[in-house]
Amino acid sequence: MKYIKYSLIAALCFFMTQCTEEDGKTYPQQPAPNWSAVAEDFVSDVPVWQVADNAPASAPGWKADFSSNEQAPSWTDPDKSVYPMSMTAVVRLSPILETLAADDDMMAAFIGGECRGVAKKVMNDGVRLFFIHVKAPSSENGNVEFRYYSAASKRVYVSVAADVKYEVDKIYGTAENPEYPDFEQSGPYPIATKAWVKVDKAQLPFAIGNGDELQAFVGDECRGIKHVENEADMLYWYDILGRAEGEKMTFRYYSAEKKQVYVSEQAYVIGKRGSVIGSEDQPQTLTFVPQGSMTAYLTLDAVTGSYADKSGDKLAAFVGNVCAGIGEIVGEKDGKSVYKMVINSVSSQSAAVDIRYYSHRNSYVFTAPACITFADGKVEASLENPLTLPLVVNGKHPLKMTACVALPQNIARQATAEDMMAAFVGTECRGTAKAEQTENGEYVFRMEINGSMGTEETVTLKYYSTRNAYLYQAASAFKFANGESYGTTGEPRIPAFVIVE
Numbered sequence: 051m052k053y054i055k056y057s058l059i060a061a062l063c064f065f066m067t068q069c070t071e072e073d074g075k076t077y078p079q080q081p082a083p084n085w086s087a088v089a090e091d092f093v094s095d096v097p098v099w100q101v102a103d104n105a106p107a108s109a110p111g112w113k114a115d116f117s118s119n120e121q122a123p124s125w126t127d128p129d130k131s132v133y134p135m136s137m138t139a140v141v142r143l144s145p146i147l148e149t150l151a152a153d154d155d156m157m158a159a160f161i162g163g164e165c166r167g168v169a170k171k172v173m174n175d176g177v178r179l180f181f182i183h184v185k186a187p188s189s190e191n192g193n194v195e196f197r198y199y200s201a202a203s204k205r206v207y208v209s210v211a212a213d214v215k216y217e218v219d220k221i222y223g224t225a226e227n228p229e230y231p232d233f234e235q236s237g238p239y240p241i242a243t244k245a246w247v248k249v250d251k252a253q254l255p256f257a258i259g260n261g262d263e264l265q266a267f268v269g270d271e272c273r274g275i276k277h278v279e280n281e282a283d284m285l286y287w288y289d290i291l292g293r294a295e296g297e298k299m300t301f302r303y304y305s306a307e308k309k310q311v312y313v314s315e316q317a318y319v320i321g322k323r324g325s326v327i328g329s330e331d332q333p334q335t336l337t338f339v340p341q342g343s344m345t346a347y348l349t350l351d352a353v354t355g356s357y358a359d360k361s362g363d364k365l366a367a368f369v370g371n372v373c374a375g376i377g378e379i380v381g382e383k384d385g386k387s388v389y390k391m392v393i394n395s396v397s398s399q400s401a402a403v404d405i406r407y408y409s410h411r412n413s414y415v416f417t418a419p420a421c422i423t424f425a426d427g428k429v430e431a432s433l434e435n436p437l438t439l440p441l442v443v444n445g446k447h448p449l450k451m452t453a454c455v456a457l458p459q460n461i462a463r464q465a466t467a468e469d470m471m472a473a474f475v476g477t478e479c480r481g482t483a484k485a486e487q488t489e490n491g492e493y494v495f496r497m498e499i500n501g502s503m504g505t506e507e508t509v510t511l512k513y514y515s516t517r518n519a520y521l522y523q524a525a526s527a528f529k530f531a532n533g534e535s536y537g538t539t540g541e542p543r544i545p546a547f548v549i550v551e
Contacts, residue, residue, distance in 0.1 A: 077549050079519035085472040085482045085512075090447055090500055091415045097408050099366040099373045102396050104340065106309035112265040112272045112302070114291055116150055116238060118205035123197075125158040125168050133166065133185035137216060140223035141169070141180040141196060144230055146242060146289050147207070149275055151178050154201035159184040161192040161216060174225050190216050196231040207233035239273070241292030243320050246328035247301065249284035253337045254303075258284075261306030266290050268297045268320070285333060292320035303338050312338035313427070315345070342395040346422055346430035347388055348377060348437050353504040354409065354416060355386045357448075362410025367393045367403050369424070374403065381433050388436045395424060405439055414448035416441040447480060447500035449532040455483075455495045455511060456542040461522065462492060468516040471495040475507045475530070494542050501530040509536075513547055522547035 139159060143151060157169035157180040169180035184194055195211035209231035214222060223229035234240055245266065251258065266274030266288050275289040290299060301314040314336045318327050328334040339345060348365065350358055365377030374396045377389035393403055402420040409416065418439045422430055431437040453473065457465055465485060473481040483497035501507055511524040525546040528536055537543030 077520060077551060080514075080521045080550075081519070082516065083470065083472075083512075083514055083521070085470060085479050087472075087479050087481050087500060088445075088447065091417075092413055092448070093408070093415055094413070096362075096410070097364060097366075097406075097415065099364065099376060099406075101374065101376055101394060102372050104310060104342065104394065104396075107304070107311055108309075109261055109306065110263060110304055110311070112263055112274075112304075114239070114272050114275060116200070116203035116205060118203055118238075120199075120204050120206050122154070122201065122204075123156060123158075123199055123206065125156060125165050125197075127168050128164070128166055128185045130185065133187055133190075135188050135190065135218045136167075136183045136185050137194075137218065137220035137222060139167075139180075139182040139184055139194070139196070139214075140225055140228045141182065142177065142223075142228035142230055143198070144234060146239075146275060146291070147198070147200070147233060147237075148178070150200050150202045152201045156199040156201075157182065158197050160195045160197060160211075161186060161190065166194075172225075177228075179225060179228055184216065186216055186218070188218065190218070192216050194222075196233070198231075198233050205237065208236040209233055210235065239291035239293060241295055241297075241320055241323050243290040243292055243324075244326045245274075245288045245290050245299075245318065246279075246326070246330055246333040247286055247288065247336050248333040249303070250335050250337050251284055255312070255338070255340075256305040256308045256310075259306045261304075263302075263304040265302055266299055267302050268292070268299050273299065274301075279330065285330075287330070287333075290320060290327075292323075295320060295322060301336055301338075302341065303336075311341040313341045313343075314338055339392045340394055342426055343375075344393050344395075344425055344428040344430065346391045346393060346437060347380075347433050347435075348391055348405065348431070348439055349383055349386050349388050350407065351438050351441060351443075353443055354407065354439075354441050357409055357411050357503065358387060359410040360387055363387075364408040364410075365389045365391065366406050366408075367391055367422070368406060369396050369403055372396045383434075383436055388433055390433070393422070393424060395426060401425070405441075407439065407441055409448060412448040412450075414446075416443065416446065416448075418442065443503060447502050449501035449503060449530070451499050451501065451531055451533065452535040453481070453483075453495075453497050453499055453509075453511075454535065454537040454539050454542040456492060456537075456544045457513070458544050458546060461513070461515065461547060464515055464517045465493040466516050467493070469493065470514045470516075471497065472512050473497060473499045474510045474512060475501070480509070494539070496539065499530065499536075501532060506530075511545060511547075512550075521550040523550050 159167040169182045193211040194214040196209040273291040297320045367375035375393040380390040381388040403422040405418040469485040481497040481499040483495035485493040507530040508527040513522040
């Protein structure tokens, strides 16, 4: 019994040391709180986001591939005594095949698979011509097939025999007006399209320089033969080499300055043989993005967009922590800016792209994590229907107001420099302050309070007195008001506080 009695007395003494009396009432003492405002994504300086450079590329030397591995033929003229009659053919290569012409080229005429004449090569005013005497018996009525061997590509081209009927003493072409047998239909590119293009110099993401290259491609295969119409205006026309109708064709530009390859944002379809894309007066305008990139059109949501600042905001794409693209305002949709974002492939491990948005007015960075899946050449959304960014705003408090609070007289007489105050919205701490002594010896608490966008919030103040270890709470809350102040240094607010029991 004596042991129990002493234990009760000890417990009572301990309890009494944890409580004090105020106005005749006993209140619990509490340990000093460890208040800290919810972590936010404020930045003190404008982010310096810079797109990571791709590995430099060497000058590609693009050229269409006509190569084969055929052996040079051993064509010989027929016996004149067997074929006493003849017709004369003067033949010139098409402009496309003339780009391959070489001194070792050969041409011959055939009837029914039999060689009936081998061409003599003649240069006429800088033009390479092939003169052929096509031999035949007087009764010949077959068709003439021309065969051309390109020494440069090691390939034999064959014309359509049905195009030329044999006739004794017939003149098929002259030196002034040679004929053009259809050799291309038997080669690797039977569908030829002409394209007029002009590079938009103002939109190039690099400086034009010596060593630059511009070519037409189908997939990764060079398919163009370039002809300069006006270099100063960057106006060109191309022979586009097609394997089949319907192939998709783009242009690639190699920048010697950047040592990078860029791909045209425009794509074209190879049409029927002899079709034309654009014209000299109305060429197709080309703009370029880096090879291995995609394009996205983006806009802000209604909440973040209401605080937009066109001149100060920034938008960037990230793959992991590597910047892969910077947004550029290119238009407007429903009163909100539309950003065009060229996103580079900077990682082989991840296809997920995060978008970060710097709000200049709030000095805050929002993130839309993994909102885009990267794919080379992909176009996400459009200028007319941009993707609304799913920026994370829940749990983010980018708005700010200030508060300057003094203590009422019944509490102020016990205040010390170690006292603390904090602002709460619900259970979240949104701002803290330490006691600051003024010239008249009183203490004030100055703090920044963070607030949410798109919702009304009320703020409750809490105060901890180090001297008596009491936790106080303001008797009434006030509304959060972005950019405003609850009290000032000259006229601090003095709310009523009650002790938290």
